[in-house]
Amino acid sequence: MKQKAPKYSLTIGHLYPDLLNLYGDRGNIACLMKRCQWRDIEVQTIEFQSEDTVDFQKLDIVLLGGGSDREQILVCRKLKKIQADFRSYVEDNGTVLAVCGGYQLLGKYYETREGRIEGLDLVNLYTEQGEDRLIDNIILESPLCKMPVVGFENHGGRTYINNNRPFGKVLYGSGNDGKSGYEGVIYKNVIGTYLHGPLLPKNPQICDHLILKALERKYGPAHLEPLDDIQEQEANTYMVQRLT
Amino acid sequence: MNIRKILAVWAAKAACGACRAMGRQGVTWAGKLALMICPSILREMAGEVRKKIFIVCGTNGKTTTNNLLCAALEAEGEKVICNRTGSNMLNGVAAAFVLAADMGGRLDADYACIEVDEASTRHIFPQFTPDYMVLTNLFRDQLDRYGEIDITMDILKEVIHSAPQMELIVNGDDALSACLAMECRNTWTTYGISEAVTESGDDREMREGRFCRKCGARLVYRFYHYSQLGDYSCPQCSFSRPPIDYDAQEVQVGEQLSFSVGKEHIIANYRGFYNVYNILAAYAAGKNAGLPLKNFNRMLKNFRPENGRMEQFRVQGSGVVLNLAKNPAGFNQNISAVMADETLKDLIIVINDNEQDGTDVSWLWDVDFDRFGSQQINSITVSGIRCQDMRLRLKYADIPSLLEADVENAILARLADGCGNLYVLVNYTALFSTRNILKRLEESRP
Numbered sequence: 159m160k161q162k163a164p165k166y167s168l169t170i171g172h173l174y175p176d177l178l179n180l181y182g183d184r185g186n187i188a189c190l191m192k193r194c195q196w197r198d199i200e201v202q203t204i205e206f207q208s209e210d211t212v213d214f215q216k217l218d219i220v221l222l223g224g225g226s227d228r229e230q231i232l233v234c235r236k237l238k239k240i241q242a243d244f245r246s247y248v249e250d251n252g253t254v255l256a257v258c259g260g261y262q263l264l265g266k267y268y269e270t271r272e273g274r275i276e277g278l279d280l281v282n283l284y285t286e287q288g289e290d291r292l293i294d295n296i297i298l299e300s301p302l303c304k305m306p307v308v309g310f311e312n313h314g315g316r317t318y319i320n321n322n323r324p325f326g327k328v329l330y331g332s333g334n335d336g337k338s339g340y341e342g343v344i345y346k347n348v349i350g351t352y353l354h355g356p357l358l359p360k361n362p363q364i365c366d367h368l369i370l371k372a373l374e375r376k377y378g379p380a381h382l383e384p385l386d387d388i389q390e391q392e393a394n395t396y397m398v399q400r401l402t
Numbered sequence: 403m404n405i406r407k408i409l410a411v412w413a414a415k416a417a418c419g420a421c422r423a424m425g426r427q428g429v430t431w432a433g434k435l436a437l438m439i440c441p442s443i444l445r446e447m448a449g450e451v452r453k454k455i456f457i458v459c460g461t462n463g464k465t466t467t468n469n470l471l472c473a474a475l476e477a478e479g480e481k482v483i484c485n486r487t488g489s490n491m492l493n494g495v496a497a498a499f500v501l502a503a504d505m506g507g508r509l510d511a512d513y514a515c516i517e518v519d520e521a522s523t524r525h526i527f528p529q530f531t532p533d534y535m536v537l538t539n540l541f542r543d544q545l546d547r548y549g550e551i552d553i554t555m556d557i558l559k560e561v562i563h564s565a566p567q568m569e570l571i572v573n574g575d576d577a578l579s580a581c582l583a584m585e586c587r588n589t590w591t592t593y594g595i596s597e598a599v600t601e602s603g604d605d606r607e608m609r610e611g612r613f614c615r616k617c618g619a620r621l622v623y624r625f626y627h628y629s630q631l632g633d634y635s636c637p638q639c640s641f642s643r644p645p646i647d648y649d650a651q652e653v654q655v656g657e658q659l660s661f662s663v664g665k666e667h668i669i670a671n672y673r674g675f676y677n678v679y680n681i682l683a684a685y686a687a688g689k690n691a692g693l694p695l696k697n698f699n700r701m702l703k704n705f706r707p708e709n710g711r712m713e714q715f716r717v718q719g720s721g722v723v724l725n726l727a728k729n730p731a732g733f734n735q736n737i738s739a740v741m742a743d744e745t746l747k748d749l750i751i752v753i754n755d756n757e758q759d760g761t762d763v764s765w766l767w768d769v770d771f772d773r774f775g776s777q778q779i780n781s782i783t784v785s786g787i788r789c790q791d792m793r794l795r796l797k798y799a800d801i802p803s804l805l806e807a808d809v810e811n812a813i814l815a816r817l818a819d820g821c822g823n824l825y826v827l828v829n830y831t832a833l834f835s836t837r838n839i840l841k842r843l844e845e846s847r848p
């Protein structure tokens with residue numbers, strides 16, 4: 159066993175897993191945790207339940223998952239209380255991964271047939287409910303990594319990202335609105351995306367990107383030890399070959 | 403004489419016979435053909451059942467509960483129709499009736515025990531009105547990952563409303579099932595377990611319905627049995643666990659199951675806490691319908707699950723147990739059942755992503771596979787279409803695994819080099835093919 163003191167330490171904040179937990183978000187957390195631990199980076203995850211207060215000063219990576227529309231309305235009310243702190247965190251280059259409903263909540267609003275769900279307005283985007291749900295496997299080409307990004311999408315909302323950078327170009331699947339050919343959003347160190355599956359295990363380079371950005375914000379220029387990603391790559395390649 | 407009806411019966415029987423080699427699909431096909439020839443056949447035949455019709459709904463445990471109920475009624479000397487193989491949509495249900503008829507199209511049955519897929523109740527209820535509905539539980543299924551549990555509850559509410567005379571038998575430990583029963587005007591009966599049995603309560607486990615359906619507050623639990631099953635109440639409104647009519651006491655879970663309900667002491671040679679609920683549900687349903695169930699324990703002794711629910715095989719000197727595990731709640735219970743066998747074992751996990759399995763495999767990450775990181779496990783092999791995803795899932799629990807996409811090769815390899823005690827956990831579409839492989843291997847003794 160190596161006994162050297164860890165050089166780095168990161169804290170992940172998982173927001174409202176009691177309400178937003180539809181798509182295997184535990185997989186994203188497990189992936190972030192393990193890929194830190196395998197590199198001797200000290201890491202902990204704090205779960206914030208819907209009645210907890212969130213101290214963004216203590217957080218290095220924030221994860222916001224997806225819920226059903228009903229749950230999202232509940233979350234939206236809670237989020238209003240933390241909106242200002244969350245915005246400062248984002249503007250201060252805080253790392254965020256927001257998936258599905260969490261992605262929609264980053265924007266100004268989600269217009270559903272039952273009414274408008276106000277968002278956090280952290281990123282200049284908005285969502286409207288479409289006719290049907292876009293459900294299938296999905297593959298992207300993303301500027302954040304060399305490997306294709308594979309995942310699964312399942313969303314009724316159509317998201318419009320204005321002039322922001324997309325997370326990736328759609329190679330297979332529907333993406334943000336089924337028409338633009340793009341998926342997700344990148345804003346500062348925020349990634350918003352419809353991809354679950356969960357996203358990170360089969361896309362380890364995205365996971366490492368999040369870890370690296372969090373380290374750089376906290377410690378300045380940083381370097382990540384490469385890991386043996388053969389199994390990750392094989393799982394990724396299997397889906398790419400099957401769908402293209 | 404209804405010629406169409408007889409024709410439909412003949413055609414279905416012929417189709418089923420011809421398709422037998424293909425396995426289960428044959429049954430669905432037979433039902434479809436019968437309905438095409440005679441669209442009213444299900445309505446007509448259901449009308450010929452002499453006494454009562456039970457249907458069994460719920461996310462997990464439908465097949466086992468339904469087959470137990472059927473066996474319990476048969477043990478009382480009743481003639482029972484049952485969709486034993488678990489074909490639980492309209493065609494499968496029609497097939498159960500049609501294939502039980504004689505060549506003159508006549509049915510000879512006292513009872514019918516039919517498991518019905520929740521969404522298919524909409525197509526079944528216009529055909530016949532059951533006398534009883536058993537509702538086992540409402541968990542998040544692998545197929546409904548976007549709040550569809552709300553949709554499922556709406557469908558059930560609608561069909562229950564359409565059958566005001568039907569009695570409900572619900573799991574009172576499940577807040578969602580209980581809430582559904584409370585919101586309907588039908589007569590209802592509960593079963594449940596009022597004392598904590600295990601020291602469970604891993605709080606990370608996915609729990610559905612943690613929030614009160616009436617007022618939105620977070621439910622408070624005195625204890626959890628597993629998943630969201632337990633003793634709950636709302637701190638804000640009057641909603642709470644209802645009184646339990648069939649209450650299992652002195653529950654023992656281990657190499658075998660035992661519990662008392664009323665004056666009856668029940669013992670079964672199965673593993674898995676969830677089987678306490680399955681047995682209890684069948685018992686409550688039978689008793690509630692006025693049957694004495696004097697032979698219930700004898701029935702349990704002879705009951706052999708034959709549908710890949712903890713089904714045992716003997717192959718090349720090894721014991722093999724096959725079990726279906728298709729969603730997080732079911733899988734977590736399966737893991738408990740496997741770990742209740744404390745001897746060394748090999749494990750094969752088969753994951754497919756066909757339509758009936760759910761094409762989204764995210765749910766694998768909601769299962770507590772970490773518990774397989776134990777000395778009791780000799781090896782784990784991942785197999786099936788999405789074996790790569792399963793391998794990654796285990797990797798991130800620090801558990802190494804062998805990869806063999808082909809199920810038969812995986813089984814043969816572990817029979818050859820394993821420890822002689824093999825568990826095969828499969829999701830839905832892998833069940834029938836895997837079962838066929840094991841049956842074939844069992845019959846072809848070297």
Ligand SMILES: [Zn+2]
Nearest residue numbers: 614617636639
């Ligand atoms: Zn309440």
